[in-house]
Amino acid sequence: MSPRTASPARLATPGGVLALEPLVPDGPTVELLHAWLTHPRSRYWDLLDADPDRVRRTFEAVAAHPRCDAWLVRLDGVPLGVVETYDPGAVLLAGRYAHRDGDVGMHLLLAPARTPVPGTSAAFMAGTMRWLFEQEGVRRVVVEPDARNTAVHRLNARAGFEVHGPLELPGKTALLSTCTREGFEASELGPAAVPVPEPEPGRAGGPAPAAHLGLHPMRVAHRHLCCKALAEFAHERLVHPEAVGDGAFEVGADGGRVRYRFRARRTGLEHWVLDEGSLRRTVDGADAEPDAQALVTELAPQLGIPPHLLATYLEEIASTLASAAYKLVHRTRPSAALARAGFQEVEAAMTEGHPGFVANNGRIGLGVTEHDRFAPEAARPVRLVWLAARRELSRFDAARGLDEDGLYAGELDPEVRERFRARLTALGLDPGEYRFLPVHPHQWEHRVTVSFAPDLARRDLVLLGETGDEHQAQQSIRTFFNTSRPGRHYVKTALAVQNMGFLRGLSPRYMRDTPAVNDWVADVVATDPVLAASGFSVLREVAAVGYTGDAYHRAAAAGRADEGPHTKMLAALWRESPLARTGxxxxxxxxxxxxxxxxxxxxxxxxxxxxxxxxxxxxxxxxxxxxxxxxxxxxxxxxxxxxxxxxxxxxxxxxxxxxxxxxxxxxxxxxxxxxxxxxxxxxxxxxxxxxxxxxxxxxxxxxxxxxxxxxxxxxxxxxxxxxxxxxxxxxxxxxxxxxxxxxxxxxxxxxxxxxxxxxxxxxxxxxxxxxxxxxxxxxxxxxxxxxxxxxxxxxxxx
CATH class of the missing domain: 1.10.510.40 (Transferase(Phosphotransferase); domain 1)
Structure with missing residues (x-):
């Protein structure tokens, strides 16, 4: 087989759908490869001390070689590792073994994983071997792993490889092994992979928005969240792990029918650090897959969740799992690259949410397409929707020395302000009777056009459009950083999404005093010599605007309704950007x-x-x-x-x-x-x-x-x-x-x-x-x- 004749493939395995694609050593791929190859678990590749440039040159050399090739492997979209293929009669093993026609050499690199999932390496091997034997002319796969690499020897045995013995190669003593098509078919892994067709494209011709909801990313997400739940619930003394020897602990649930066993260390403040690869769950003595929703349900009596709220909490767990799966597929930048990345690159790369809360990415109310548009981990550019609100039915509050015109002059270009005024004039309205209000696009689509339809019809609210500035959602999801004009303020918007125990609205009444509070706190900090010496400062929230002319505010003012979520649907505030504070x-x-x-x-x-x-x-x-x-x-x-x-x-x-x-x-x-x-x-x-x-x-x-x-x-x-x-x-x-x-x-x-x-x-x-x-x-x-x-x-x- 000439590696150049091989083709990309998708194969269904028990661990998920394995996809192989030609490896192109571009920037993001090199970042990944560098993180994998310099990890201690990849020591047999002899690149532990390599810098990114050396890694890039290594794979550029593979790509340029007529008898070698490299393939990037994903499992349900999660980057999983690398397969190198080569002609063993011409490269590395030439003249060193009994070559046969139809031989193809193979190297596997399984990416190190924070959360190892059982069966992943088997899926990797099974899918790769099936793919190789489907290539024209391939009759036997040849490998030469380091003799000390016992883990890969065990995996090779499961795939049907026959060991031929030690072989001295440059830099290592290898264990030469080969596998025929018949040997693979008869092995434990032989039946474990079958080709599958490409998925249907999304509406824009790309991957479907829910492509991250595959078996493997969800298994990883469940295992990680179960470990976090066990650690944090133990920290809060809701569960009490029992030591069972050798650094292992057990937690019982559901009357003892369910057991969770794991290895862990305890540090200061009763902090639990779990080995995520060690987690095992059994139900009635039989092995069972870790499942975060099942864990919560099994532990519900111990956790004290009111029965009428259990389903809501389980929904937040499901949303947290979905978000984690999305990040596993799409947020792949390694820490080494992030340590040198820019402010907003790092912000988008965060994967954990709050370190203590278990259900930390609830976001109930965002659909899968909206998640892909508005979630911080999506890092999509977002253009806010701007409305005009009648002055007499809204309020504006600003920090000391700032007025409404000054705010808009700094945040909106002159042509944008003129376009907004012209829009009002064209409707026969007096621009002087309105102020401008930025709105989250999701809020406009799902709340303003429905819950405030009468206000729009009365033209107490008027749609103005977008400004052209692009923003990036922060981890708090409803706050935006202006990526087009980074010196401009953050914008915090109301968002009717349930997340971590709150519907994320903004109250115009509450924000009335916000700029004054910020001024006072900033003064306290600035005049304290100890704080000044440390460089400590605050980002002031300098202005707030809110609409109060709706039926919900009127009902609350009349004492006939509570000031609830509906009175917090249309408001925004502006916060200083930190970029001006950097030297x-x-x-x-x-x-x-x-x-x-x-x-x-x-x-x-x-x-x-x-x-x-x-x-x-x-x-x-x-x-x-x-x-x-x-x-x-x-x-x-x-x-x-x-x-x-x-x-x-x-x-x-x-x-x-x-x-x-x-x-x-x-x-x-x-x-x-x-x-x-x-x-x-x-x-x-x-x-x-x-x-x-x-x-x-x-x-x-x-x-x-x-x-x-x-x-x-x-x-x-x-x-x-x-x-x-x-x-x-x-x-x-x-x-x-x-x-x-x-x-x-x-x-x-x-x-x-x-x-x-x-x-x-x-x-x-x-x-x-x-x-x-x-x-x-x-x-x-x-x-x-x-x-x-x-x-x-x-x-x-x-």
């Missing part, structure tokens, strides 16, 4: 990106640490000085708390090292926790709680919500033991308090224990609305206390 050589990434782990199991934070040239402990110290210290300072000195989870914190990195952070989402998330004086009109942010509860803004939101995950990742990667991580955190807080001793006694950040406030318990109790936004502290769910990992004395400078 030469600085790059942006959200704090959430540090918790990202790619499909190979490589954490993005590990790539930053290694590329920085710093010891991991010093790198973590820089991060905590930039993040933990300012958040704690705001509480200790100003009674001010944020919601400092990963997506609300933007890191400024220089040479892969955190320099400072920028906090965002101020208006909805900030609170003052004492009765300290506040400017008039800002009382809505006051939420007085006792000092221990106030300290949870650090203990829960920073330690438990971010740092325990980061510590677990760094320890699993062999970069920094968990104990040393927390020692660095303790030293950070001790130095902060030592610099201003009077603040350290106000809130018990260094107390021996703190209340274990649990996020999933909140969502499980009421997945439709996790907390009462007017009194969030009263909604908290506790599970005893946790040992404070920073309580032990750590001498400054230790």
């Amino acid at each position: 030469p050589g600085e790059r942006l990434a959200t704090l959430a990106s540090l918790l990202h782990v790619d499909a190979c199991g490589v954490p993005l934070v590990a790539e930053h640490v290694r590329a920085s040239g710093l010891a991991a402990e010093e790198w973590v110290g820089r991060l905590l000085d930039a993040y933990l210290a300012p958040v704690a300072r705001c509480l200790l000195a100003h009674d001010l708390v944020f919601m400092p989870h990963g997506e609300n914190v933007v890191l400024v990195l220089h040479e892969h090292v955190p320099r400072r952070v920028i906090m965002k989402d101020i208006g909805e998330e900030v609170a003052v926790v004492t009765d300290r004086p506040l400017p008039e009109g800002l009382e809505r942010i006051r939420h007085v709680v006792d000092p221990a509860t106030a300290a949870l803004s650090v203990h829960t939101d920073v330690f438990d919500g971010v740092l325990r995950h980061l510590a677990g990742i760094l320890e699993a990667e062999g970069l920094l033991p968990s104990e040393r991580f927390w020692a660095v955190a303790a030293r950070c807080l001790q130095e902060l308090v030592a610099a201003d001793p009077g603040t350290g006694e106000r809130f018990p950040l260094l107390a021996p224990r703190f209340s274990h406030s649990c996020l999933n318990r909140l969502q499980l109790l009421n997945t439709l609305q996790m907390v009462d936004l007017a009194d969030q502290a009263a909604s908290l769910q506790y599970a005893g206390t946790l040992e404070n990992p920073v309580a032990a004395p750590v001498p400054v400078g230790a």
Whole structure:
């Protein structure tokens, strides 16, 4: 067989549909190949120290060779590995073995996987062998794996290979083996693959929008989400894994009929790190496939989900699985590439959602086509829809020094503003009686044209069209970054989609004070010398607009209806862009990106640490000085708390090292926790709680919500033991308090224990609305206390 005569193929296997296509060493493919070949599991390919350019040259040489070829392999759309084919009579084995006509040489590279799924390697081998034997003239497959590679020897035996013995080749002692068509057909894997036709194209001629919903990506998604659920439910003491020896644990469910067994390690703050490849589920003693919805149903009595909300939670689990499957197929950039990527490239590449919540990508209300258009992982350009709203039926609020004309002058080109005014004039309307309102395209299609049809007919609302600016959805899904004009503001829109315990609307009434709140917080931060020295700052939400002229607002104003979701359907706000805060050589990434782990199991934070040239402990110290210290300072000195989870914190990195952070989402998330004086009109942010509860803004939101995950990742990667991580955190807080001793006694950040406030318990109790936004502290769910990992004395400078 000449490899050049081979053709692409699709074969159905028990593990999914295997597709082989010619490997073209372009940029994205080289990124993948580099990640695979430099992973420790690929050591037998002898490219562990290769840079991307060497990988590219290696496969360009294969493509140029007349007797060799390379194929990229996918399983249900998920990149799975590489097949190299060659003529063994002319390449590598020429004169070294008893060559026969019809021989074809083969090399297999199975991509390393964060979440290994049983049967994947067998599907890879079965499909590849079936494809080879379908090629004209192929009678025998020849392989020469390294003699030390016992895993591939076992796989070869399952496919019917006959071992001929050791063979000395350049750089290795190989185990020469061959397989005939008859040997393969009679093997365990012989019947396991059959050709299938190409799928029907989508409406635009490309893949169908639901192409990611295949067997393999969903099996990976189920296994990963089951592991996350078991880890987080154990952390919140909803389940209690039993040690069964050799680092393994078991969790029973459904009266003991169902058992989940896995290997795991426990680190600080009762954090569980599961080996995802070790997970096994049995039902009545028989092996069963891990299934996240089944796990939730089996554990429902232990989880405390109200029966009338179980189906809703299961739907959020299903949507989270679908989103994960989409990312496995479409979001394939490895961490090594992301460590050098731009702000919005990194934002689109995130795959996990919230690190603690199990159902973290609910998005109930988005269809599969809309997901492919609007989800952050789709990274599609989005053009917002603009409406005109009558001034007397809407409100506009802006930050100090900004008015409506000033906002529009910065956000809309002159010709766009003129086009909008001309549209109103052409309808016989006075442009001076209207203001402009950006709307999410999904909201326009599904809500405005239906729920606000009378308002459109009365021309209290008027469709203006698009501006031409393209935006990218952020991880919060309803907030957009302007990719056409990156210096322009973020735009946050109302979106009637249920996600992580809330319908994602925006209240015009609530946003009335948002710009003033942002001004005050920005002033507090800017005038604090400790915060100024750290470079800590906030992205102000500078303007808000909302429509209030609908029947829903009128009914609420008359006291005949609650101010519910329908009064939060048409509003938007503008937030400053962080790009103006960066200097030469600085790059942006959200704090959430540090918790990202790619499909190979490589954490993005590990790539930053290694590329920085710093010891991991010093790198973590820089991060905590930039993040933990300012958040704690705001509480200790100003009674001010944020919601400092990963997506609300933007890191400024220089040479892969955190320099400072920028906090965002101020208006909805900030609170003052004492009765300290506040400017008039800002009382809505006051939420007085006792000092221990106030300290949870650090203990829960920073330690438990971010740092325990980061510590677990760094320890699993062999970069920094968990104990040393927390020692660095303790030293950070001790130095902060030592610099201003009077603040350290106000809130018990260094107390021996703190209340274990649990996020999933909140969502499980009421997945439709996790907390009462007017009194969030009263909604908290506790599970005893946790040992404070920073309580032990750590001498400054230790």
